[in-house]
Amino acid sequence: MSTLHTVNKSPFEKNSLETCVRLAAKGSTVLMYEDGVYGAMKGTAVADTVKTALKTMQVCVMGPDLKARGIDAAKLLDGIKVVDYSDFVKLSVENDKVQAWL
């Protein structure tokens, strides 16, 4: 069973990202969107959490949400894939289920 995990809250405001990474199975896809995209940046206090996820999971981040918040691709952790909202639809269909960490 493949699962798409989504996180849409800032990792500094809620612990959704941390819990997601702790509980998502290997081979899962994690998608950060809306305020969740702040978790994809280099050099933050939560960068190690995302690096842990990158070892066993595919980690994606929503491009239009990055752009809105002034986050340049150069500021992202290595290995994170930038996607758009039509990719979000594809990921939702390709995976067996979606777990939204609110």
Add this chain to the structure above:
Amino acid sequence: MSDIKKFMYINRRAPYGTVYAWESLEVVLIGAAFDQLVSLAFIDDGIYQIMKGQDTSQLGIKNFSPTYGALGDYGITNIYVEKESLEERGLTLDDLIPLKYEDENDNYAEKDSIKVVTASELAKILEEQEVLLDF
């Protein structure tokens, strides 16, 4: 007794996920229009409100970040950014919009409004205020 008070607006939320940042900016501009002594603090995720290069065109929502550039014209010259919040997010002053004001007591020289301060410095600044509003 003077009717002018020292107002401090404390901004602690990221700009687009909730309406807090936009609402704060509206109230700030209204307060300044009533000739109050207004200063701003950006703490925690509030720092993200003044990040450079915001472009919301793909989301179809308003990019209100250019409005921060008008604060200087409203007489808001003290904008405090907490150093600890910047560091936690891997950001530096260079990542922020360079907010300026013209100093009328110094031949209208252009000066930086943003002051990066430590938590203990900010605590003292908060203590000097008469009205605190948190968004």
